[in-house]
Amino acid sequence: MSDYTRRAIPIAEAQRLIAAHARPLRTERVPLLAAFGRRLAEPLVADRPVPAFARSGMDGYAVRAADLAEASPARPARLAVAQATVASGGTAPPQPVSPGEAARIMTGAPLPAGADAVVMLESVREEATGALRQAVFARPVAAGLNVTPVGGEIAPGAAVLAPGVRIGPGAAALLASFGRTEPLTYARPRVAIVTTGSEVIAPEETPGYGQIRNSNLAMLRGLAEDAGAEVVFAAHADDDEERIARAIRIAFEEAGADAVLTSGGVSVGDFDLTGRLLGREGRTLLFNKISMRPGSVTSAAVQDGKPLFGLSGNPSACYVGFALLVRPALARMGGHPEFGLPSYSAYLGEDYPKGGAFPRYLRGRTSVERAVVRVTPCSGNRSSDILSIQEADCLIVIPPCPRGLPAGTLVEAIPLASRGDGYRGGERT
Numbered sequence: 058m059s060d061y062t063r064r065a066i067p068i069a070e071a072q073r074l075i076a077a078h079a080r081p082l083r084t085e086r087v088p089l090l091a092a093f094g095r096r097l098a099e100p101l102v103a104d105r106p107v108p109a110f111a112r113s114g115m116d117g118y119a120v121r122a123a124d125l126a127e128a129s130p131a132r133p134a135r136l137a138v139a140q141a142t143v144a145s146g147g148t149a150p151p152q153p154v155s156p157g158e159a160a161r162i163m164t165g166a167p168l169p170a171g172a173d174a175v176v177m178l179e180s181v182r183e184e185a186t187g188a189l190r191q192a193v194f195a196r197p198v199a200a201g202l203n204v205t206p207v208g209g210e211i212a213p214g215a216a217v218l219a220p221g222v223r224i225g226p227g228a229a230a231l232l233a234s235f236g237r238t239e240p241l242t243y244a245r246p247r248v249a250i251v252t253t254g255s256e257v258i259a260p261e262e263t264p265g266y267g268q269i270r271n272s273n274l275a276m277l278r279g280l281a282e283d284a285g286a287e288v289v290f291a292a293h294a295d296d297d298e299e300r301i302a303r304a305i306r307i308a309f310e311e312a313g314a315d316a317v318l319t320s321g322g323v324s325v326g327d328f329d330l331t332g333r334l335l336g337r338e339g340r341t342l343l344f345n346k347i348s349m350r351p352g353s354v355t356s357a358a359v360q361d362g363k364p365l366f367g368l369s370g371n372p373s374a375c376y377v378g379f380a381l382l383v384r385p386a387l388a389r390m391g392g393h394p395e396f397g398l399p400s401y402s403a404y405l406g407e408d409y410p411k412g413g414a415f416p417r418y419l420r421g422r423t424s425v426e427r428a429v430v431r432v433t434p435c436s437g438n439r440s441s442d443i444l445s446i447q448e449a450d451c452l453i454v455i456p457p458c459p460r461g462l463p464a465g466t467l468v469e470a471i472p473l474a475s476r477g478d479g480y481r482g483g484e485r486t
């Protein structure tokens with residue numbers, strides 16, 4: 058097959074081919090505080106109720122609601138404050154509250170036996186006559202007021218977290234609550250990045266004529282880390298077949314990468330050497346063209362069951378290739394239960410006049426106004442643009458169509474995990 062007659066396959070087929078080689082990797086126990094961003098490899102089942110004791114939600118008085126049934130501002134109920142304040146963290150259960158008694162109690166403390174409600178401090182007046190302390194209540198309260206019963210949030214035996222869940226703040230708090238300080242997690246995929254191109258120089262250098270700074274390396278590193286991967290090797294190779302081949306060899310063999318990403322050199326130009334290397338050295342080429350824009354030149358191969366992604370050198374084409382193929386692959390390798398891309402439907406915010414035979418994935422921004430969700434293409438949507446990578450929060454899918462789509466068309470949008478926060482300062486383009 059000559060380079061000029063590549064067979065473009067639909068993105069769904071490319072995703073299927075990649076998914077077959079993206080399986081969750083090894084598992085390992087790691088300290089909880091080092092587990093952020095990893096995925097859980099075991100279920101978390103509640104071995105105790107939460108809360109484990111009936112818990113006060115307020116600073117106030119623990120009472121028996123029945124004692125306040127007749128209370129009114131004109132005839133308030135008076136209860137004897139019989140015991141020391143019930144604070145959280147006690148070592149033994151507090152004394153029971155008998156009929157006619159109230160106990161001062163603090164937020165988070167265990168409710169004494171007999172009590173069934175907590176009245177907040179601000180609605181109670183306390184009177185002292187000699188050694189006698191009395192709490193004065195002007196209103197009845199419902200049993201259960203300001204009390205979380207045993208297991209009121211989580212019952213024992215409840216399935217709290219399923220394997221595959223990403224350990225973010227919520228999962229970390231739950232694991233800590235159940236004492237799982239060394240959870241079993243999936244290893245982060247080890248990713249190597251090889252950028253290519255003789256015109257590409259390091260960011261710290263000053264470009265001479267025709268040179269550009271390497272932005273893809275920084276971008277891909279951010280994308281890989283956002284996808285839960287660990288970048289174990291990064292290199293740049295000039296347009297020299299042997300140098301590129303060597304960098305890929307080092308990536309797999311010495312750095313032990315589970316996946317290798319290259320950027321550049323996958324089109325049909327005289328110096329597009331990466332593409333030719335993909336299917337060599339014992340690797341199997343999976344595809345070298347996808348019917349989509351941008352990123353049509355995105356290619357992939359496998360070596361010993363490990364994926365090698367040939368991403369475009371054009372920054373936005375590189376970004377889109379990553380979002381549609383690499384991100385779901387890395388997530389799956391890191392323990393995500395499936396290979397998939399979430400999407401939502403939204404109305405196109407403005408006319409998009411460009412048609413084409415391939416579906417387009419436009420960097421776009423989402424807005425919600427009066428419950429209507431709109432997505433609007435960023436203005437710089439060329440494959441070579443970078444600004445829109447910072448601005449976009451989604452990829453808008455424009456299906457193949459002869460003349461583009463009018464504003465108001467219902468379209469699909471793919472949320473970007475690694476999105477800018479919509480702010481880059483200065484004028485929005």
Ligand SMILES: Nc1nc2c(c(=O)[nH]1)N[C@H]1C(S)=C(S)[C@@H](COP(=O)(O)OP(=O)(O)OC[C@H]3O[C@@H](n4cnc5c(N)ncnc54)[C@H](O)[C@@H]3O)O[C@H]1N2
Pocket residue numbers: 252253254256257269270271272273274320321322323324325326329351352353354368369370371372374440441
């Ligand atoms: N005759 C044809 N020409 C082109 C075709 C085609 O089908 N026939 N496809 C076009 C499309 S679509 C794209 S996209 C580009 C893809 O080119 P490559 O992926 O091979 O990338 P390069 O040629 O190496 O570079 C493209 C562009 O990106 C800049 N670049 C490269 N690496 C970096 C980097 N690390 N950081 C920032 N920028 C980078 C490079 O300087 C070029 O400007 O091909 C079209 N041509």
Ligand code: MOO
Pocket residue numbers: 349350351352353354355369371373374440
């Ligand atoms: O891969 Mo190119 O980005 O289709 O423009």
